[in-house]
Amino acid sequence: MDLQEISDRLEIADVITRYTRAIDAGDWDRLDTVFTADAHIDYTESGGIAAGFAEVKPWLAEMLPAFFPARMHTIGQVDVVFDGDDDARVVAYFDNPMPVDDGKGGTRIVEIGGMYHHEMVRTEHGWRSRRLHEQVVWKRGI
Template identity: 60%
Template sequence: MDIAEISDRLEIAEVLTRYTRAVDEHAWDRLDQVFTADAVIDYTASGGVHDAFPTVKAWLAEVLPMFFRRTMHMLGQIEITWTDAERSAADVVAYFDNPMTLDDGSGGTKVAHFGGFYRHAMVRTPEGWRSRRLVEDIVWKRGL
């Protein structure tokens, strides 16, 4: 692995972190530094939408705060597989664990947990690495 590949891998990992922090902090405009304008996002495994990035961004901003007071993603085991010889595109899989708080129906709070894989198709753009496709793959959930 040369220094350029190490740099690409670190930059891709940073995009993943940027994604989870934007969602956790409800900083929806920061998702513009995660996804390409034409990206497609699939949240159907968790009961969400499957649509183009602008539609999903608006959906997240409207729906996520209605159900979940706080979320706190943790990522691990990031696998990056280059999909072209120029190393300008990659399939990226990251494990995630995401505890989320929600109203328990009696004025208190309960914790729900989702775990699974984020599957991104990443591309190098003039602005840096971006995701052109995200598929959320739920492996387990509890507390719902």
């Protein structure tokens, strides 16, 4: 592994971290540093939408806080496969427990585990995701 590949892997890992921090903190504008403007995002396996970034970003801002007021991702292994110098396929394992209203004055935890499949591209602003597919492997409490 040369220095460029090490640098690319670190930057790609940072994109994954920025994504999960943006979602967890509700910092929706931070997603602009994660995705290309023409990115396609697919959340259908977890009950969400599949659409372009311009449609998904406001949908996230409206829907996630309404259903899941607190979110906390844990990212596990991240597999990066480069397709030339400027493209990469990235798979990041995730666990996402979220407290929700239990309807009785308390909370219960719902949890989703799976893999984020990104197609990343090197841009003038660094690595960005041009496609995200959220693959749900398991759910608990739903």
